[in-house]
Amino acid sequence: MSRKRYAVIGGGINGLSVARQLLLDNPDASVTVFEKEEAVAQHQSSHNSGVVHAGLYYEPGGLKARLCRRGVELVRNYCADNAIPYDECGKVVVALEQDELPRLDAIYKKSLANGVPGVRLVDHGELREIEPNCIGIRALHSPHTAIVSYGQIAQRIAREIEEKGGTIRLNAPVSRLIERGAQIHVELDSGEVHPEHFDYAIACSGLQSDRLAQRSGDEATPRIVPFFGQYYVIDEAFKAHVKGLIYPVPDPRFPFLGVHFTKRIDGQMTIGPNAFISMGRENYDGSRFSLRDVADFLSYPGFWKFASRNISATLRELKTVLSESVFVREAARYVPTLADVGVTPAVRGIRAQAMQNDGALVDDFVIRRQGNITHIRNAPSPGATSSMAIAEYIVREVLPRQ
Ligand SMILES: Cc1cc2nc3c(=O)[nH]c(=O)nc-3n(C[C@H](O)[C@H](O)[C@H](O)COP(=O)(O)OP(=O)(O)OC[C@H]3O[C@@H](n4cnc5c(N)ncnc54)[C@H](O)[C@@H]3O)c2cc1C
Numbered sequence: 315m316s317r318k319r320y321a322v323i324g325g326g327i328n329g330l331s332v333a334r335q336l337l338l339d340n341p342d343a344s345v346t347v348f349e350k351e352e353a354v355a356q357h358q359s360s361h362n363s364g365v366v367h368a369g370l371y372y373e374p375g376g377l378k379a380r381l382c383r384r385g386v387e388l389v390r391n392y393c394a395d396n397a398i399p400y401d402e403c404g405k406v407v408v409a410l411e412q413d414e415l416p417r418l419d420a421i422y423k424k425s426l427a428n429g430v431p432g433v434r435l436v437d438h439g440e441l442r443e444i445e446p447n448c449i450g451i452r453a454l455h456s457p458h459t460a461i462v463s464y465g466q467i468a469q470r471i472a473r474e475i476e477e478k479g480g481t482i483r484l485n486a487p488v489s490r491l492i493e494r495g496a497q498i499h500v501e502l503d504s505g506e507v508h509p510e511h512f513d514y515a516i517a518c519s520g521l522q523s524d525r526l527a528q529r530s531g532d533e534a535t536p537r538i539v540p541f542f543g544q545y546y547v548i549d550e551a552f553k554a555h556v557k558g559l560i561y562p563v564p565d566p567r568f569p570f571l572g573v574h575f576t577k578r579i580d581g582q583m584t585i586g587p588n589a590f591i592s593m594g595r596e597n598y599d600g601s602r603f604s605l606r607d608v609a610d611f612l613s614y615p616g617f618w619k620f621a622s623r624n625i626s627a628t629l630r631e632l633k634t635v636l637s638e639s640v641f642v643r644e645a646a647r648y649v650p651t652l653a654d655v656g657v658t659p660a661v662r663g664i665r666a667q668a669m670q671n672d673g674a675l676v677d678d679f680v681i682r683r684q685g686n687i688t689h690i691r692n693a694p695s696p697g698a699t700s701s702m703a704i705a706e707y708i709v710r711e712v713l714p715r716q
Pocket residue numbers: 323324325326327328329330348349350351354355356357358359360361362363364365366367486487488489518519520521522523526542543587662663664665666690693694695696697698699700
């Protein structure tokens with residue numbers, strides 16, 4: 315059998331995991347990763363909450379539910395095998411008000427259907443044993459929810475790809491993939507066409523995924539609309555007030571979760587992220603306005619439909635964008651001892667959130683094959699938790715499909 319050649323576009327945790335999986339399953343394959351930045355994992359994969367989600371919220375039977383559970387196992391084992399810190403600090407989803415209880419119950423049922431281990435509903439007293447400073451009338455406790463550094467995992471995978479004979483081409487922005495007969499050609503922004511041609515290409519380009527897909531002949535929708543998430547680090551002296559992860563019960567009126575507490579693997583305690591439209595897909599400090607990125611969402615009918623349906627959510631998030639104290643106040647509803655805590659802004663994350671033409675946010679992962687090119691069109695959270703399972707799915711189920 316001839317040696318298969320694969321191009322993977324994007325050196326985030328998904329692209330790297332796909333490249334690794336290709337080499338694990340086909341040790342003789344030629345695998346080249348094209349990454350536009352000068353280092354791997356410079357975007358979502360290193361700007362996230364670092365949570366290894368257990369699979370509480372996802373629709374049973376969907377890709378998210380399935381790949382998240384498998385992803386947890388793979389990430390946990392990878393960290394153990396590679397001496398990468400992995401902390402099962404646990405998570406509580408906390409109801410403050412009676413009207414949240416049916417929704418908390420629904421999450422509990424979903425988590426059981428998804429096979430999440432150890433989940434329990436706990437009362438006020440037990441919640442205080444788990445998180446002594448957290449108030450709430452009832453909570454869902456997920457003891458195995460964990461934290462890691464996905465940036466660190468991605469760096470390790472990149473080294474492993476090279477150890478296994480794969481190639482990572484940095485500073486190589488791909489303009490489009492061209493499929494001619496059985497060959498795929500990779501054209502770079504410079505106009506150069508990579509000298510080698512490929513049998514398969516897998517595009518894992520995160521915030522740019524819709525653009526690369528469309529330029530390569532895939533459908534125009536769903537489109538990526540970037541939503542940033544701001545985090546604040548709480549004062550060192552207060553960080554022991556929270557032991558693990560404290561989340562609100564999701565409110566169906568709002569498309570994003572709301573401010574929560576996230577412990578970091580480096581020991582910091584953060585609050586956030588909020589969610590607000592980003593004036594650039596890669597605008598991490600908030601100062602670089604990208605005309606092209608803004609024009610893209612403003613000219614997308616889906617964005618206006620989304621905006622008109624989510625005015626109250628937008629106002630809620632806007633308050634947390636404009637005022638640090640509102641942000642802290644939101645969090646202190648769960649941990650009142652932090653009402654006056656000092657905070658320092660941390661670097662934002664920007665979500666590659668796919669949106670349909672009708673304004674609906676795409677919830678599940680979208681992985682689509684067109685000819686011999688496969689595109690990840692939507693991989694929001696828990697996309698990092700699921701990355702190695704997404705890779706298995708693409709390599710073992712999507713690519714062999716003819
Ligand atoms: C604020 C926030 C919090 C999150 N929290 C969590 C969490 O706690 N747990 C969890 O599981 N998930 C979380 N996620 C989601 C998770 O971070 C993503 O699902 C995951 O990182 C996606 O990885 P990726 O490789 O697909 O994308 P990315 O990491 O964005 O990588 C895409 C790569 O493609 C490259 N690229 C783009 N276009 C081109 C091109 N044309 N040519 C070459 N290279 C290109 C980019 O430079 C980049 O390196 C969070 C995301 C955000 C934004």
